[in-house]
Amino acid sequence: MVRTWDVSSIPDLTGRVAIVTGGNTGIGYITVRELAWKGARVYMLSRTEARAFTAIEKLKGELAPDVQPEIEYINFDLLSLRSCKQAAEEFMRREQRLDILVNNAGIMATPYELGPDGIEIQACNGTGHFALTVTLLPLLKETAAMPDSHVRVVNVSSSGYAMASTTKPDFTSIEGLNQKTCSTMQRYGLSKLTNILLTNEVQKHFIESGITNAYCLSIHPGIVATELTRGPSQSWPLLATLSKAAPRLLKTPEQGALSQLYAATSPEVEEKDLKAAFLFPVGQLKSKNSLAEDKDGKLGRDFWSLCEALMQEKA
Numbered sequence: 046m047v048r049t050w051d052v053s054s055i056p057d058l059t060g061r062v063a064i065v066t067g068g069n070t071g072i073g074y075i076t077v078r079e080l081a082w083k084g085a086r087v088y089m090l091s092r093t094e095a096r097a098f099t100a101i102e103k104l105k106g107e108l109a110p111d112v113q114p115e116i117e118y119i120n121f122d123l124l125s126l127r128s129c130k131q132a133a134e135e136f137m138r139r140e141q142r143l144d145i146l147v148n149n150a151g152i153m154a155t156p157y158e159l160g161p162d163g164i165e166i167q168a169c170n171g172t173g174h175f176a177l178t179v180t181l182l183p184l185l186k187e188t189a190a191m192p193d194s195h196v197r198v199v200n201v202s203s204s205g206y207a208m209a210s211t212t213k214p215d216f217t218s219i220e221g222l223n224q225k226t227c228s229t230m231q232r233y234g235l236s237k238l239t240n241i242l243l244t245n246e247v248q249k250h251f252i253e254s255g256i257t258n259a260y261c262l263s264i265h266p267g268i269v270a271t272e273l274t275r276g277p278s279q280s281w282p283l284l285a286t287l288s289k290a291a292p293r294l295l296k297t298p299e300q301g302a303l304s305q306l307y308a309a310t311s312p313e314v315e316e317k318d319l320k321a322a323f324l325f326p327v328g329q330l331k332s333k334n335s336l337a338e339d340k341d342g343k344l345g346r347d348f349w350s351l352c353e354a355l356m357q358e359k360a
């Protein structure tokens with residue numbers, strides 16, 4: 046039976062600091078709202094300043110008069126490793142702690158295109174969040190050493206990661222990462238696989254650093270009516286017309302955000318020791334396929350090394 050969990054179960058987050066990437070719309074917007082509602086200071090990391098400020102004003106309106114939310118903005122573009130690293134550095138200039146990092150921003154099924162660093166733009170769902178997270182790791186570890194800390198890193202993946210198994214994932218070169226000859230949905234699957242591989246590797250990093258109270262998880266939000274259809278509409282214009290009928294069949298953003306809100310805040314994550322877990326809505330532990338399980342760690346290490354090398358060159 047699918048269990049029920051809702052935002053009323055989120056504990057008090059007063060004094061905690063959170064980052065949500067891509068929080069200006071979709072399930073990220075709801076994630077910002079609910080974390081701020083519970084008292085966290087929330088940083089919205091978004092690529093378009095005007096969209097971010099419009100969203101922050103709307104959030105303030107929705108939360109008033111009960112809450113005067115603390116919502117901040119830092120510019121962040123997944124397509125640029127330098128932008129992601131700089132966003133992390135700017136955050137660390139402003140804050141002494143980071144309790145919750147929700148790596149949520151993403152695109153799906155866009156036509157093949159290279160970003161400014163020569164990385165295919167869907168692959169940037171993975172590489173951009175690598176650059177952000179790895180730059181923030183020292184602060185995450187410092188926060189985990191603080192009294193009463195509950196550090197969480199949540200990578201928003203997708204059940205679609207399984208489409209990567211129809212390719213031959215090879216993260217030893219940028220060509221392998223870009224996968225020019227794959228279909229756009231296979232490339233999306235690969236990017237969502239890298240979100241899970243990052244989860245595994247960050248969790249290992251915490252454990253090897255002797256940190257047992259910091260949790261890194263990946264989640265699938267469900268199939269949710271959001272602006273994620275912008276990519277498919279570009280790849281298959283006919284779909285834009287058909288998808289107008291779809292929202293009624295899909296989860297609302299409020300429902301879709303629950304999975305990441307659970308992973309970011311629920312005490313059950315610690316009680317059940319959900320390290321490097323992959324969760325389906327809501328809080329359901331899902332087994333990973335062999336690529337994502339990555340038992341010998343090779344795929345994850347290759348992805349990590351490639352991103353590090355790209356960062357050396359581009360960031």
Ligand SMILES: NC(=O)c1ccc[n+]([C@@H]2O[C@H](COP(=O)([O-])OP(=O)(O)OC[C@H]3O[C@@H](n4cnc5c(N)ncnc54)[C@H](OP(=O)(O)O)[C@@H]3O)[C@@H](O)[C@H]2O)c1
Pocket residue numbers: 066067068069070071072073090091092093096121122123124149150151152153201202203204265266267268269270271272273274
């Ligand atoms: N919706 C679903 O059914 C579904 C299912 C499985 C997984 N997911 C995952 O859920 C996450 C959130 O998606 P959503 O459904 O809420 O989609 P959405 O409404 O399109 O929101 C995506 C967010 O990511 C941001 N973003 C996209 N490209 C970016 C870039 N280059 N730099 C910085 N931010 C960027 C967008 O910013 P702009 O507004 O500026 O474009 C937006 O804030 C994604 O990672 C997606 O893969 C969604």
